[in-house]
Amino acid sequence: MELKNLSIRQLNNLFVEKKAKPSELYSDIFDTSASSESLLHAHLALFEEKNIEIAKNSDKRFENGESTGLLDGIPIAIKDNINIKGELTTCSSKMLSNYRSPYNATVIEKLDNENVLYTGKTNLDEFAMGSSTENSAFGLTKNPWNTDYVPGGSSGGSAASVSARSSIGALGSDTGGSIRQPAAFCGLVGFKPTYGTVSRYGLIAFASSLDQIGPITKNVDDARIIYNAISGHDALDATSIDNNQINIPFDKSAKIGVIKELMEDGISDESRNEVSKVLESLKNQGYQIKEVSLPLIKLSISIYYLIAPAECSANLARFDGVRYGLRVEGKTSYEMMQNTRAEGFGDEVKRRILLGTYALSAGYYDEYYGKALRARKKMIDEFSNIFNDVDYLISPTTPTAAFKAGEKTSNPLEMYMSDLCTIPANLAGLPAISIPTGLSKENLPLGVQLMSKPLTDLSLLNFSEVIEKEVDFDTFPKGLEK
Amino acid sequence: MDLKPTIGIETHIELNTNTKMFCRCKVVDTDEPNISLCPTCIGLPGALPVPNGKAIEYITLLSLATGCTITRKGMFHRKNYFYPDLPKNYQISQFDLPVGESGKLEIILDGKKDSVEIERVHMEEDTGKSTHSGTGRIDSATSTALDFNRSGVPLVEIVTKPVIESAKEAVAYIEELRQLSIDLNISEGKLEKGNLRFDANISVAPDDSNELGTKVEIKNMNSLRSLERAIDYEISRQTKAYLDGEEIIQETRHWDEAKELTSSMRSKEGSADYRYFSDPDLPNMILSEIFIEDIKNKLPKLPSEIRNDLMETGLDLDQANILGKSDNWIRDLYFDVFDSTKEHSTTYNWITGELQGQMRKLDINFPPEWFSADLLSEILGLIKDNKISFTSGKTILSEVLQKNISIDEVATNNDLYQENNEEKIVELVKNVINDSEDVVQRIKEGEDKLVGFLVGQVIKNSGGSVNPGIAKELLSKELDL
Numbered sequence: 001m002e003l004k005n006l007s008i009r010q011l012n013n014l015f016v017e018k019k020a021k022p023s024e025l026y027s028d029i030f031d032t033s034a035s036s037e038s039l040l041h042a043h044l045a046l047f048e049e050k051n052i053e054i055a056k057n058s059d060k061r062f063e064n065g066e067s068t069g070l071l072d073g074i075p076i077a078i079k080d081n082i083n084i085k086g087e088l089t090t091c092s093s094k095m096l097s098n099y100r101s102p103y104n105a106t107v108i109e110k111l112d113n114e115n116v117l118y119t120g121k122t123n124l125d126e127f128a129m130g131s132s133t134e135n136s137a138f139g140l141t142k143n144p145w146n147t148d149y150v151p152g153g154s155s156g157g158s159a160a161s162v163s164a165r166s167s168i169g170a171l172g173s174d175t176g177g178s179i180r181q182p183a184a185f186c187g188l189v190g191f192k193p194t195y196g197t198v199s200r201y202g203l204i205a206f207a208s209s210l211d212q213i214g215p216i217t218k219n220v221d222d223a224r225i226i227y228n229a230i231s232g233h234d235a236l237d238a239t240s241i242d243n244n245q246i247n248i249p250f251d252k253s254a255k256i257g258v259i260k261e262l263m264e265d266g267i268s269d270e271s272r273n274e275v276s277k278v279l280e281s282l283k284n285q286g287y288q289i290k291e292v293s294l295p296l297i298k299l300s301i302s303i304y305y306l307i308a309p310a311e312c313s314a315n316l317a318r319f320d321g322v323r324y325g326l327r328v329e330g331k332t333s334y335e336m337m338q339n340t341r342a343e344g345f346g347d348e349v350k351r352r353i354l355l356g357t358y359a360l361s362a363g364y365y366d367e368y369y370g371k372a373l374r375a376r377k378k379m380i381d382e383f384s385n386i387f388n389d390v391d392y393l394i395s396p397t398t399p400t401a402a403f404k405a406g407e408k409t410s411n412p413l414e415m416y417m418s419d420l421c422t423i424p425a426n427l428a429g430l431p432a433i434s435i436p437t438g439l440s441k442e443n444l445p446l447g448v449q450l451m452s453k454p455l456t457d458l459s460l461l462n463f464s465e466v467i468e469k470e471v472d473f474d475t476f477p478k479g480l481e482k
Numbered sequence: 483m484d485l486k487p488t489i490g491i492e493t494h495i496e497l498n499t500n501t502k503m504f505c506r507c508k509v510v511d512t513d514e515p516n517i518s519l520c521p522t523c524i525g526l527p528g529a530l531p532v533p534n535g536k537a538i539e540y541i542t543l544l545s546l547a548t549g550c551t552i553t554r555k556g557m558f559h560r561k562n563y564f565y566p567d568l569p570k571n572y573q574i575s576q577f578d579l580p581v582g583e584s585g586k587l588e589i590i591l592d593g594k595k596d597s598v599e600i601e602r603v604h605m606e607e608d609t610g611k612s613t614h615s616g617t618g619r620i621d622s623a624t625s626t627a628l629d630f631n632r633s634g635v636p637l638v639e640i641v642t643k644p645v646i647e648s649a650k651e652a653v654a655y656i657e658e659l660r661q662l663s664i665d666l667n668i669s670e671g672k673l674e675k676g677n678l679r680f681d682a683n684i685s686v687a688p689d690d691s692n693e694l695g696t697k698v699e700i701k702n703m704n705s706l707r708s709l710e711r712a713i714d715y716e717i718s719r720q721t722k723a724y725l726d727g728e729e730i731i732q733e734t735r736h737w738d739e740a741k742e743l744t745s746s747m748r749s750k751e752g753s754a755d756y757r758y759f760s761d762p763d764l765p766n767m768i769l770s771e772i773f774i775e776d777i778k779n780k781l782p783k784l785p786s787e788i789r790n791d792l793m794e795t796g797l798d799l800d801q802a803n804i805l806g807k808s809d810n811w812i813r814d815l816y817f818d819v820f821d822s823t824k825e826h827s828t829t830y831n832w833i834t835g836e837l838q839g840q841m842r843k844l845d846i847n848f849p850p851e852w853f854s855a856d857l858l859s860e861i862l863g864l865i866k867d868n869k870i871s872f873t874s875g876k877t878i879l880s881e882v883l884q885k886n887i888s889i890d891e892v893a894t895n896n897d898l899y900q901e902n903n904e905e906k907i908v909e910l911v912k913n914v915i916n917d918s919e920d921v922v923q924r925i926k927e928g929e930d931k932l933v934g935f936l937v938g939q940v941i942k943n944s945g946g947s948v949n950p951g952i953a954k955e956l957l958s959k960e961l962d963l
Contacts, residue, residue, distance in 0.1 A: 083528045096527070103521050105528060204527040209762035238532050238764050311762055314560050317571035318525040322628070332621050333566050360562070360757035369759060 004028045004165040005476065008222045011168070012070045015062045022058035022073025025168075026051060026117060029075045033119065033166035036480070040142045040151075042161035044080050045088055046120035051075075054117050061115070070225050071114035077167035079158050080121035081128055082213065083202040084108050091204050092136035093126045095319045095326050095344030105202020106237065107171060107213055107230045114229050119167040122157030126346045127316065128178055128206040130154050131418045134409055135348045142405070143185060144477035145444055149402040152182030158216050159186040163477050169217040169226055173203055175210045176304055177397075177422025180434035183216050184397035184447030187436040187475050189468075190216045191223040191461070192422075194454045195429030196241035198227075199234030205315040207308035208239070210426040218475045220435070220465045227457065246455045248391045250463035256282060257292035257390035262421050271396035274437045274446045278394065281470045292386055292393070296379040300423040301416055303379065306359045306372035307427075312349075313356030319344060351412065376427050383428045387453040392463055395421050397447035401440035421449055431457040433464050436473045443478055484689040485724060487717045489646035490601075490697075493659060493680045495638045495669050496608065497540050503607045503636035504531030504574060511675070515629035523634035525569030530763050533558075537605065537636035538581075540668040542769065542777045544638055545582025545603045547666055547784055552774055553579050558605075558764040562757045566620070567610035567628055575639075577758040580604035581769070587662070588786040589654045590803040598655045599643040608635040638668075644683065644694060649713035653706050656680060661785045661807050673705055682713055685730075686720045695720070696730040700744055702737045712737040716744050788813065796826035804834065811848065812838075818855030823862050832862060832879075840880055852886040860889050868949045874898040900949045904956070907940070907948055911956045914939045925961065933957060 003011060003025040014020035030048060037043060058073030060066075067073075078084060081091045083101035085108075090096045104112070111118075125135035133141040133156025141156045143149040144163040151160040155172030159182035162170045172179040174192040183190025191214045198213045205211060215226035234240040248254070258279065263272055279289055321327035321340030328339035345353070359368040386393065399420055408415040425432035431454070434447040448467070452460040501508055505522035521529035545552055559577035582603035589596050610633040614623035640659065646652050660678055663669040670677045680703060685695035700716055703709045716735070723730055735744040783791070785806055792802035795817075805816055812833060819829045837858070841849065861878055864870045870878070870893060881892045893899050914936055915922055925932050933954065940953040957963075 081528075089527065091527070099527070101528070102526070103529075200528075201530050202528040205763075207762070236532060237530050239530075239762075310759060313757075314562055314570075314572045314759070317562065317564065318527065318569060320564065320566075320571060322566045323524060323569065324526070333623070333626055334564070334621070337564060337566075357757065360759055362755045362757070365757075365759070 002028060004032060004168070007219050008070055008074055008168060008225050011074065015073065016067065018062065021062065022117070023052070023055040025073065026055040026075055029119060029166060032164065036144070036164040036166050039147060040144055040160045040164055041139055042122055042141055042157045042164060042166060043077065043120040044090060044092065044123050044138055044157065047118055051117055051119070058115060058117065068113070068115045071111065071116045071229055073115065073117055074169070075117045075119045075167050076111065076226070077119045077122045077158055077161040077170035078108070079124055079155050079170070079172050081124060081173055081204040082107060082171060083204070084118065084121070087121065089121070089204065090138070091127045092124045092138055093344065093346065093349070094137045097137070097326065099325045103202065106199035106234045108202065110230050119161065122155070122161055122170060124157055125154035126349050127204070127312070128154040128173055128175055129312070129348050129352055131177070131181055131415050132405070132408065133157060133182070134405060135346055137346060140405060143402050143444070144480050145187060145402070146442070148404055149444060150185065150405050152185035152402060154178040155216060156182045159183055159188055159190070162186070162188055162216050162218060163475070164480060169215055169222050171213055172216050173211055173213050174426065175206050175308060176426050177419040179214045179216055180397050180422050180432060180447070180449060181419060184434045184436065184445065185402040187445030187473065187477065188216055188218060189220055189223050189436065190214070190434045191227060192425060192432045193227060193231060193457050194431045196239050197231045197243045197455070197457065199237040199240050201234055201236040207311040208315060209311060210308060212426070220461055220468050223433070224458070224461045227461070244455060245458050248452065248456050248459045250459050250466060252286045254287060254392060254463060255390040256287055256289045257386060257393045258289065259297065259393055259395045260291050260293045261295065261297045262395035266399055266417065266420060267396055268400045270401060270440050271399055271446060274448050275394060275396055278437055278448050278467055278471065282467070290390065292390060294382050294386060296375065296382050297424050299375055299379070300427060301420060303372045303375050303427060304423045305355065305416060306368050307376065309352040309356030310359045310369045311356065313353045313360065316349065316353055348412070379424065380428045383430065391452060392460065393451040395449050397421055397434035397449040401442065401444040401446050425451050429454055431460050433460060435464050435467055436475060437471045438473065485686045485721050486689045487647060487684060487686050488644045488694050489652055489713060490644040490683040491642045491646060491652055491655060491680055493640050493656065493678055495640065495663050496677045497537055497636040497638060498669050499534055499536045499540065499636055501534060502634035503534050503537055504634055507634065509635050510631050512631065516631060518631050523569065524630050531574060533764065533767065534636060538767070539777060541581045541603060541605045541638050542774065543666050543668055543781065544640070544663070545585065546778055546781060547662060548582065548585035548587050548600050548603065548640070550582030550585035550600060550603055552769060553581055553583065554769050555579065556581050556767040556769060558761045558767065559758045560761045563754050565609070566626055567612040567633070569610065569630065569633055573606060573609065574761055574764070575606035576604035587655065587658055589651070589658045590799065591651050591654045593800050595799070596651070599645050601641045601643045603638060603640045606637050606639060608632050608637050649710040649717070652682060652713055653710050656706060656709060657807060658785060665782060665785055665788070667782070676704070679704070680709060682709070684713060684716045684720065686717060686724055695724070696732050698730065698732065699734045700737055701734060701747065708737055708739055711742060712744060715742065719744065792816070795820050797830060801830055805830065815855050815858065819859050819862065822859040823866070825862065825866070828862060832858065836876060836879060840883055844883060849883060850886070853883065857882055857889065864889070868952065869900055870898050871900060871949070897945065897947065900947050907952060907956055908960070910940050910943055910948065911953065911960050914943065915960060922961065933963070
């Protein structure tokens, strides 16, 4: 079997037993990206030159029995909204096309300590705003399962890269489903951790109260390994929390709730069937399953599209041409700032900035942003109550499988609906994971989403492994074999 | 018709913390631009704010010292507006949940205690500094230079209720606030360095009206003198406009220091909507009961308390206020010297008059390190005990300010000790009486004034070492006057 298809633990075993070397793995990955990149455009930048040296250093550590752990020499792709010192961090925006970060994000500092090798920076919807990676100023990314289709978004480049085996795992960021939805569309595991357990320092903010970094991988164990490496309290992020994990059962004593509202209108039969399939198997194993209702979930998209744009309208104000990034000159400072923002941002980003600015305006705050905050709080209470009854919540990850490129670009509202199932976990700060379970009739992957209460990330991963084992999904994209 | 002015003042106090409000960059005092920066204070993408605990402590101190109610669950908000020296294009500030609310500050106005009500005390970060070339205004500058050293420095904004009635009262309030920030050790309190910056909201309305007039905001007053003049100017401008039946527009006006007038900057109608919302990067700031208790215990003596202490020594309110607003070392010196002399007036006069006068002549801001309250007490003691004259006291003070030398050495070297041995003085007196029969005769005939002449003779014969009072007393006794 080719090294690039193995799990992190399997690779590490081979390295430790000196049956394979990190440099051989990297050469495998390097060759793959040479062909896959032109087809898919998963990466915006590949760090090929220096990685050969970095892989050799890992070789030496394994030779000398001095490896730094499971991630030593493992090629990981990084979404291009996470800062790596000295490298371009573009957020797929014209605004930052020339921007090199002078500092590392905390997650990069942590992965550096593990001697991870970065394959490069991956494509995304501009400033992580989108669900298809079509909103990139540098061209779209294609779905490895069928290149006519989108890989999902906004972490579409990260998902496409892992799926195509041009990396072993990837970091994405998830504000309303941007890890889980592309993972589902590309037949991968996508994990959004409990809000605050992974530092946001150095992640270019979209919506600060919702953003969370997490892994996209081929299996649950890989996600766990990466999560363990990147999580933990960070003094540089005031929203960071101590990662004191709570254990909840994941054996047959675990209680599973099926979210009624996410099995109704707006969800395709195919997506619903995946959940039913998993429930059937869990039932057969003896798990207790019940239907639960979270009425406010139906308001998720409305709440989200007030809170996220409001936060982003301020977060993206700093891109003004004054200190870094694009500058389009004007007669006065203000004109320069206006010209820069007019030219630097794409349509979707402008749409959300305008929406957020409006929602926060005098006279509208209470009616829009203020009301959304109150509704969000109520929804959090609804989740807390449900978690007194059940340990895990199950739903489809997406209403449908991947859609065709260009299919939804002219209808933003329809595009927004593709995040219906994933947004609630961001609003409530819950850990949530998408596990690939099957294929649509067009041979495109479908996933199932699991959520649990805050700080039960590791239990959630353990329970996900139970399902993963049962469904035994082959993550290798059939489309690439053609 | 009589019009009454109403004034509210917003003051920004720059705290003297070592590091900035939301990052760990040092707060620097330098003209060299952009030397204390990091991703957070220049708003690089992905950088996040982490609050400075010391600054929170300081604002809590100030809130408690002004008798404010402390908001246990405070919150930081984003105040959104675009300006090149505001790196994030929003300022982290506080909105509906400031640290302190509803307090008051005692002030001294026209020799009487008064007070100014405080509406709120809130925390925010400072902006960078812009220098617009040419006109000095952003819309017409050919280029703008930016210095972000100041960006992110912690500021406290303290807002009064609209209760101030005159320019003099406004000045008294700022003087008191400045002294308070120094006594709390939360700011250098230097107006010339911009440690305290203030804006005034001014309106006029008929004396018998319950409603306030249209408010005009005055900016760019950077000294107490300009504060006083700007307010006086604005009150008369508005009064004239009112009496002439002109409409007063709600606007921001700029104080022109050179021309001594205010001119319109922008009208409030078109003013910015700051779109305040709670900063999602900074979760609720909870000030615990224990934290607040701890800060209460750290409260030093407040200016009003120091004033009371000074008055208890016997000083009047004005003296106590002057001394209270003097440098710390002067106040300490007063208390220490008073402790040994128990003479409030003499001590006050010597410190505020003689000592500070001589220091000005010597061009020094602080007395030399060897100078102490004991030295001054000793001088005042010697004068009181008639061992030296008042004039000799001044000479000694001048010497000990310049040289590390004992008082005894100065007095001995310069022969400043007065003769207090009565027998010796009596002998001198008798000799003078014997040598001045004519004069004695004339005195006995009623020419009292000539006693002074004889006193002079006694002092002269003693080489200046006899106290004139004692000489006079003994002369009178010998002459049976």
